[in-house]
Amino acid sequence: MIELKNISKSFNGVQILHDINFKFETGKVNLIIGQSGSGKSVLTKCIVGLHEPDVGSVLYDERDFTSMKRRKRKSIRKEIGMLFQHSALFDSMTVEENVAYPLTMFTNMEEEEIRERVNFCLNRVELENKNHLFPSEISGGMQKRVAIARAIAMKPRYLFCDEPNSGLDPKTSIVIDNLIKDITYEYEMTTVVITHDMNSVIEIGDNIMFIYEGKKWWEGDNKAIIKTDNPEINDFVYASSFMKTLKDKLSN
Amino acid sequence: MNFISHIGRYVLMMYATFSWPDKLSIIWKRFVTECVNIGISSLSIVLIISTFIGVAVTTQVGELLSAEWIPDYTLGYTIRQMSMLEFSPTIISLILAGKVGSNIAGEIGTMRVTEQIDALDIMGVNSQNYLIFPKIMASMFTFPLLVIYSMIASIYGGAFICEITGLRDVDTYVMGTRYYFDEEAFTVYYALLKPVIFGFIIASISAYYGYYTKGGALDVGKSGTKSVVTSSILILLFDVIISQIMFK
Numbered sequence: 001m002i003e004l005k006n007i008s009k010s011f012n013g014v015q016i017l018h019d020i021n022f023k024f025e026t027g028k029v030n031l032i033i034g035q036s037g038s039g040k041s042v043l044t045k046c047i048v049g050l051h052e053p054d055v056g057s058v059l060y061d062e063r064d065f066t067s068m069k070r071r072k073r074k075s076i077r078k079e080i081g082m083l084f085q086h087s088a089l090f091d092s093m094t095v096e097e098n099v100a101y102p103l104t105m106f107t108n109m110e111e112e113e114i115r116e117r118v119n120f121c122l123n124r125v126e127l128e129n130k131n132h133l134f135p136s137e138i139s140g141g142m143q144k145r146v147a148i149a150r151a152i153a154m155k156p157r158y159l160f161c162d163e164p165n166s167g168l169d170p171k172t173s174i175v176i177d178n179l180i181k182d183i184t185y186e187y188e189m190t191t192v193v194i195t196h197d198m199n200s201v202i203e204i205g206d207n208i209m210f211i212y213e214g215k216k217w218w219e220g221d222n223k224a225i226i227k228t229d230n231p232e233i234n235d236f237v238y239a240s241s242f243m244k245t246l247k248d249k250l251s252n
Numbered sequence: 253m254n255f256i257s258h259i260g261r262y263v264l265m266m267y268a269t270f271s272w273p274d275k276l277s278i279i280w281k282r283f284v285t286e287c288v289n290i291g292i293s294s295l296s297i298v299l300i301i302s303t304f305i306g307v308a309v310t311t312q313v314g315e316l317l318s319a320e321w322i323p324d325y326t327l328g329y330t331i332r333q334m335s336m337l338e339f340s341p342t343i344i345s346l347i348l349a350g351k352v353g354s355n356i357a358g359e360i361g362t363m364r365v366t367e368q369i370d371a372l373d374i375m376g377v378n379s380q381n382y383l384i385f386p387k388i389m390a391s392m393f394t395f396p397l398l399v400i401y402s403m404i405a406s407i408y409g410g411a412f413i414c415e416i417t418g419l420r421d422v423d424t425y426v427m428g429t430r431y432y433f434d435e436e437a438f439t440v441y442y443a444l445l446k447p448v449i450f451g452f453i454i455a456s457i458s459a460y461y462g463y464y465t466k467g468g469a470l471d472v473g474k475s476g477t478k479s480v481v482t483s484s485i486l487i488l489l490f491d492v493i494i495s496q497i498m499f500k
């Protein structure tokens with residue numbers, strides 16, 4: 001479980017996050033949703049330690065990450081896997097080298113063991129025979145899958161996904177969503193997904209936090225978000241005419 | 253950001269860069285790769301520029317030193333001194349600031365804007381040490397070798413033009429390049445110390461601008477330009493400082 005306690009953050013005097021408290025539960029897909037500029041990315045960067053919150057703390061299974069020294073943080077970082085919006089694969093390395101990277105860097109595994117683990121992870125994301133290709137030689141959806149394989153290579157306890165569906169077609173988005181959901185349940189991870197995609201919210205949102213103007217505005221699951229009468233959430237959820245029509249049909 | 257803030261951030265970056273590596277074997281591999289990227293890939297440009305400058309300067313100086321009272325070997329001596337003291341260490345370093353510096357800033361800057369550096373940080377890798385340290389060490393190791401290579405190429409360029417045009421007898425030119433060499437051995441140390449310092453300046457300044465790039469492709473380009481301009485100015489500044497220290 002990851003717990004946020006009173007997280008606040010400002011840049012150059014502009015308050016971005018206001019006193020956020022939340023619990024991301026283990027074995028569930030936890031979502032952070034909100035409009036562009038609402039503070040989702042800043043919050044995520046505070047959680048993973050790329051930004052330091054001005055006030056508050058982040059607890060990884062009751063271990064206070066915020067007050068830890070760099071060396072101690074390193075041990076928690078090895079338990080974190082992250083899928084970036086644009087995959088962030090190392091473009092000078094092949095698919096195999098990308099997935100093997102955390103294993104060669106942080107373990108004393110033999111080359112053969114590393115290769116086995118890499119192949120296992122690539123098979124898990126249904127990518128076979130792509131080991132020797134470079135990221136520029138594969139599609140955006142494949143890059144996301146390689147990034148997931150890299151994120152799970154070290155058997156992480158916590159998985160962060162920053163807009164995993166951005167730039168993907170609807171069909172590939174569903175594949176990625178299902179993959180995230182499956183590995184979360186399979187490896188009993190605490191998964192945190194930052195998304196705009198309403199389809200993802202409905203499909204995989206076990207535990208959802210809605211951020212509005214840097215504040216935690218609402219929390220609940222994918223069933224509750226459909227039924228809520230909170231106007232800010234409805235503005236967000238039913239922004240598209242498709243969702244509006246769907247809502248009208250359901251209410252009729 | 254003001255000048256003092258840049259200095260502070262640069263010092264902190266250097267502190268992280270020179271901390272103990274996460275895995276020595278990986279840093280060693282990266283060092284070897286960077287030696288190839290920085291050193292071997294610069295061989296052709298150094299050879300072309302040094303040879304042509306050697307040819308051009310020999311032609312011009314040969315004409316200037318054509319008075320009868322000037323010994324013939326003076327041309328070889330002059331070309332050697334020119335190559336060793338200033339052309340090879342400083343001018344070649346300025347050229348490498350353009351080639352290697354913009355490459356380092358572009359590579360690290362692109363990694364920054366595509367979140368590859370964030371990925372390293374989140375994994376718990378010391379990204380500054382992993383990315384920058386091998387580049388600095390490779391520059392400091394390969395630049396003196398490139399300078400020696402440049403000296404040889406420019407002196408040979410001079411000999412070549414003497415042979416082709418008959419400007420001077422080649423044996424006399426070669427004798428001039430050897431003239432008074434033992435007594436002036438310190439010029440070799442001087443010539444080899446400068447590229448070590450310039451290599452550090454080019455790699456660290458370029459890495460600094462690349463590492464702290466914010467934005468997109470346009471900003472990566474700007475970081476490349478800033479790194480070349482700043483490292484060129486610092487090379488010239490340190491050239492003056494080193495010559496003041498070593499020639500007094």
